[in-house]
Amino acid sequence: MHQKKIEGGMHVSKLLTGDLAAFESNPLDFLTYLSTQSDVASFRLGPFQNIQLISDPEMIKEILVTKQNNFVKSQDMTVLKSVVGNGLLTSEKDMHRSQRKRIQPAFKKNHISVYGEDMIQTTDDYIQQWKDNDQRAISEDMMNITLGIISKTMFGMPFQDGHKQIGKPMETVMQQAVKRMRAIIQLPLWIPVKNNKQLKQAVKSLDDVLFTIIANRRKDEQQNEDLLGILMDATDETGIHQMSDKQLRDELMTIFLAGHETTANALIWTFYLLTQNPEAERKLFDEIDSVIGSRKPSAEDYMNLPYTQHVFSESLRLYPPAYVIGRKADKNVEIDGHLFKKGNMILISPYVMHRKPEYFENPNSFIPERFERERQKELPDFVYFPFSGGPRVCIGNHFAMMEAVLVIATIARRFQLKLADDPKEVKPQPLITLRAKNVPLMRIEDRMKEK
Ligand code: HEM
Structure with a gap:
């Protein structure tokens, strides 16, 4: 220039x-x-x-x-606001405080365990189509699985529908939002340039899906235990007022945006890192085989898989999605x-x-053992904080940990993932979240076959 x-x-x-x-x-x-x-x-x-x-x-x-x-x-939030409105991620001060209080119960440990069974079922259903020696685009698979999980846990939507109705417009929203955040001068949404039109259209498709789901639920007499059910029952401090349709829409859109691609990216990195660190992979298989063996995993297994948890924590250390x-x-x-x-x-x-x-120590090496309880205690606060901290700490932190560990366990119990060909250098790509660029196809080997 x-x-x-x-x-x-x-x-x-x-x-x-x-x-x-x-x-x-x-x-x-x-x-x-x-x-x-x-x-x-x-x-x-x-x-x-x-x-x-x-x-x-x-x-x-x-x-x-x-x-x-x-x-x-920060200012980036004005961009997100055009998509998620005034949900938990973007609201401030009193509005944020009162919404956080309302929504927090949906993320309590007892609820998350209920979601745990859905997390396993969604993953298990998804990998039914996988066969020994298949080559898979694992990035797409992880996006599909986490989208399936959030659709199921949020409002009981099966994977196929969630993918069709939400997956595509959500991807457009993410792409356009990055472009807008990076532009020095951000065009108001009403200017009909190509990017704005695409973003508006994608948001409209998502709105149609979410408002239809909310309207159907309003007519539904039965109590629902999923996230939407809990959010619909939640009242404000007066104990009287429930959320309006618009507020529910903003919160659902927020949880979708904040909760699906973050976990997917962390899982993609985890499976890639495992291919590069055979010793850690061996320890992970040993743990999963001894705790779960050939039965189907259950939500309770989560607590008994410390090494799998450390593997995921270490992947979040090296490649924190936020x-x-x-x-x-x-x-x-x-x-x-x-x-x-x-x-x-x-x-x-x-x-x-x-x-x-x-x-x-060796900060660029993948060493899950550094998260063993005693060693972790030595770390000062705020040197490791993939979920941030304070009153705006990720509300989905336990959800994400459980989801990741159960997805890893459900897949690794059955399959070993290997790089199908020599990768170009797999690199972090910092968009809204930290994606992995150049992840090659992975060849999957059925581990059950050898037993
Ligand atoms: C590995 C996965 C995830 C990572 C690394 C992550 C990270 C974060 C971080 C760093 C923040 C705070 C941003 C800030 O302080 O400015 C945040 C906020 C948030 N996250 Fe997550 N997240 C993950 C998964 C999830 C999931 C699964 C959900 C929901 C199901 C979720 C929902 C949210 C929401 C609603 C907020 C806004 C909270 C508030 O401001 O009160 N996240 N996340």
Whole structure:
């Protein structure tokens, strides 16, 4: 691109875009590099967007927990708002507090165990079509499985319907949302450019599905134990008012968006990492074989699969789906001697923190054993936080852990996944979540065959 020099030697384009080019070309390396320069490192995306990357665990704790009242979510949320409305992920202050209180019971441990059986059943049904020596596109499979699980646990929708009605428009929404977040100037949704039209259409398709489900449920007399049933019964602090159809729609859309692709990506990374670490894979098979053997897994098995849990935790350490967490100062606030002025943007990166050599030995190696209870206790707060923390900690954290462990166990009990051909370098691709790029086809071997 042609660059015009101005006084002092700075290029006009650099003045306008700041560090955008470096950030866009490799956000993960760029953030990692910045964090080695300072615990509070400033950079600039576009002409006005100054951002500070915070890489000190104590300061992170203050921002997310102790002094969280001084912060709101970052600007990116305005993009998400056009899709999820005012759901849990995007709402602020009193609205967020009261919605969080209402929705929290749906994610209590006793409910999640009920969802556990659906998680296993959905996965088991899905892999019925798998045969020894098949070659599978595992990324697609994991997206399908987590979409099937969220559709089933949220409103009892079977996999086939969920895939057809929700999978495709959801993918369009994710793609368009990334494009909008990255654009320096975001076009309002009413301008009929191609991207906006596609996004609007996808949101409309999803709306049609969700509002129809809600309307049918309103007519349904029987009590439903799924997520929607719990959300529909939940009242506000007065104990009287239930959520409107619009609010229910926003919360359902939020849970879909927040809860399906995150877990899918983490599972894709996990299966890939297992192909690269045969010793860990062997230990995982041993645990699953001794706890579950040839019977079908059950939700209770979750507690008895610590190594499988560690495998997933380690995969979340290396490739945390939420690789950055954004905040904006809502008022002037001082943290550890640094003044953050109202309007200042802050970025916290679990990806960067999870690979800091001062906290993790061999930080780039896959070592599930580091999550064994005693060793984990040694870690300070907020060096490992794939689900964030404080009042806005992921509401689906236990759901996601149980889902992942049960999906891994249900698949690994039956199959071993091997790379079908030599991969190009499998790389992290930081979109809304941290995806895996260039994952090759995987050849599946039926493990039951040898027994
Ligand atoms: C491995 C999977 C997952 C990861 C890594 C993950 C990560 C996160 C993170 C980091 C946040 C906080 C963002 C912030 O502080 O700005 C968050 C929020 C949220 N997550 Fe998850 N998540 C996962 C799975 C799920 C699942 C399965 C669900 C629902 C079924 C879910 C629903 C939500 C919701 C509703 C919020 C907003 C909570 C609030 O602001 O009160 N997530 N997630």
